[in-house]
Amino acid sequence: LSHLAKWMKPRKVRTPIFLQPASAHIQRQPLGVVGVIAPWNYPVQLALAPAITALAAGNRVMLKPSELTPHTSAQLAALVAQFFTPDEFCVVQGDANLSALFASLPFDHLVFTGSTAVGRKVAQAAAQHLTPTTLELGGKSPCIIDGHCDMQDAALKIAHGKLLNAGQTCIAPDYVLLPRGREGEFAQAYRTAVARLFPTIEGNGDYASIITPRHHARLRTMLQQAQTQGAEVQTIDPAAGKPAVPTVGTLGDGASRQMLPTLVFGATSAMQLMQEEIFGPILPVVSYERLDDAIAHINAGPRPLALYWFGQNEAVRDDVLRRTVSGGVTVNDTLMHIAHDNLPFGGVGDSGWGAYHGEQGFLRFCHQKSVLVQSRWSMGSMFYPPYGAKFDQVMGLLRRWL
Structure with missing residues (x-):
């Protein structure tokens, strides 16, 4: 105001x-x-x-x-x-x-x-x-993890952004692009982060439910398809203290529909969860060899609503932002660009x-x-027809001035 x-x-x-x-x-x-x-x-x-x-x-x-x-x-x-x-x-x-x-x-x-x-x-x-x-x-908003970032810090911020409202956020991290070979490190850091944020899931008022049975069934179908097609699926139950393969009882099938946070490794572009915005607490992890591969992966799909970069090298960061297109970006965190009043919030392309x-x-x-207020001293009549020598003189003067 x-x-x-x-x-x-x-x-x-x-x-x-x-x-x-x-x-x-x-x-x-x-x-x-x-x-x-x-x-x-x-x-x-x-x-x-x-x-x-x-x-x-x-x-x-x-x-x-x-x-x-x-x-x-x-x-x-x-x-x-x-x-x-x-x-x-x-x-x-x-x-x-x-x-x-x-x-x-x-x-x-x-x-x-x-x-x-x-x-x-x-x-x-x-x-x-x-x-x-x-x-x-919406769209599939990626998190890119650089090889030199603080994995514990990145995992905590990604977990917060992903699990806020149980992933039912238009700018929630949709998937992670991770340097190949660091999958185990990220999985452990993410499990630690989830346990810190949500010591329990079922009955925890801080952890949201999936909005309807129909939406919940869609998420279950995504996971079941990924498992069938060879992906490694790990649910995270902080109360149990160890990762588990999802079963009917671990997918939040109770009245609360509080679906456990889930990591998916080995997801492919043929799977539904890599083709659609997930909108739930499921986080696919896609491994990359070179940063160029991660950028190519993003650019192969529709332009996302948000992009998240985790790393300290400003030159590399700027190169990633220059070579990708997204509605908005938060660096070394998630979601926060939406909270800045002086930043426009919106999408681009399909987002x-x-x-x-x-x-x-x-x-x-x-x-x-647009408003133009003409002066009483206007010389606009000099440009009216009939055109002749006087008009040519005026145009000659204008050409010299301009």
């Missing part, structure tokens, strides 16, 4: 000599009505963050929260109705069919946070009205388009209107 007066102020721009003494500025104007389709994984933050930014830019907002978080959605609707009139900010509740109808409304801008597959459908629906969109999607947060978000929900 403290920045709004500055952001709203018309911004003067330099006027070229051939248009002087006119003046020019850019006027930042609200777009109108902004629609927000929010996901289930962070049902408050990812609903209110874009809504608040759109309101701050002077727009009205319609919010469609996820049908998978009905209690949170109802509470949001009640709170919004308490402080806003329906024509300022309203919450629309309903199932997935309503979401499809919502996306087809003639908004002045539409924000969607969710999967790439659904994002394509939202963009298609919005295109019927030429509604501009901001799509915050989305458009960005918000801070001033970038304010501008995302504004129309930047």
